[in-house]
Amino acid sequence: MGSRFDITVVALNEELGYINIDEAVAEITRIEKIISSWDPDSETALINKNxxxxxxxxxxxxxxxxxxxxxxxxxxxxxxxxxxxxxxxxxxxxxxxxxxxxxxxxxxxxxxxxxxxxxxxxxxxxxxxRQPGMKISFGAIGKGYAADKAKELLVSKQVVAGIINAAGDLTTWGTKASGEKWLIGIANPLSKDKIFSWLPIVESSVATSGNYEKYVVFNGKKYTHIIDPRTGVPASGISSVSIFAKSAELCDALATAVFIMGKESGLALINQLGGTEAIVVDDQNKVHKSSGILFESDDP
CATH class of the missing domain: 1.10.3980.10 (ApbE-like superfamily)
Structure with missing residues (x-):
């Protein structure tokens, strides 16, 4: 899928842990063979060809x-x-x-x-x-789907806890071996090596879309690689969007969508969806959040 997958499992011993990881890798590879538009033998490539x-x-x-x-x-x-x-x-x-x-x-x-x-x-x-020359691709949902399926497989194998991290789109279950919750760091868009907030996640997923890696600048304005498919123009006004939900697939898709929709429309949508939350950092580095997100500094 052109992305790095990092797989962490909590297991009784190292040998069993590596067996579990190999099973997860095999599942991700299986999915790639179905959804990759780059693989000429995939079902997706056949749809595009026709x-x-x-x-x-x-x-x-x-x-x-x-x-x-x-x-x-x-x-x-x-x-x-x-x-x-x-x-x-x-x-x-x-x-x-x-x-x-x-x-x-x-x-x-x-x-x-x-x-x-x-x-x-x-x-x-x-x-x-319907139209000749049309193509579909799962670049904004496939990593999340693969992470969900790998997690589903490992849970079915009685793996008690772990994290599947698909290039920053990740899903978790259980807790660390110490019993502590998994902590997810939200990167500061002005310096992606710095974290502006750590959030505990339990049996949940998160995905982030950001404009800090691929962009061009014309006349002093930044144009991100995230392009609105309705207009053909790069999205603007937002530096990053992080979505939290049960499914990594949904997080993956909504992170892209909210980035394109903008903070007002995007957060209005998230606030209507049950079990889904968002943190949006605008292009002035101001943080906006959906109604269910609470930071330590927030009033109870």
């Missing part, structure tokens, strides 16, 4: 994942959209961009994007991308 041509029958697992992705697109008004992969790559964050794209280039770049063009047939379990 865009505008014909529906593709897929496994129940992939069908359900796409179904859930479309549901998240609905509740976020398209801020989250797995068809973002259809965008022309007019924004480059490798230092090669010398000018802003034109409005015409931006409009053209999103011509094939739109989650409503992903047609699902539950009876036949098929996926059809």
């Amino acid at each position: 865009a505008g041509v014909k529906p593709v029958k897929v496994s129940e697992e992939l069908f359900k994942l796409i179904e859930r992705a479309k549901q998240i697109s609905e509740i976020t008004d398209g801020a989250f959209d797995i068809s973002y992969a259809s965008m022309d790559q007019i924004w480059k964050f490798d230092g090669s961009m010398k000018r802003m794209p034109t409005e015409a280039e931006i409009r053209k770049s999103i011509a094939r994007v739109g989650y409503r063009k992903i047609i699902l047939n539950p009876e036949r379990q098929t996926v059809f991308l």
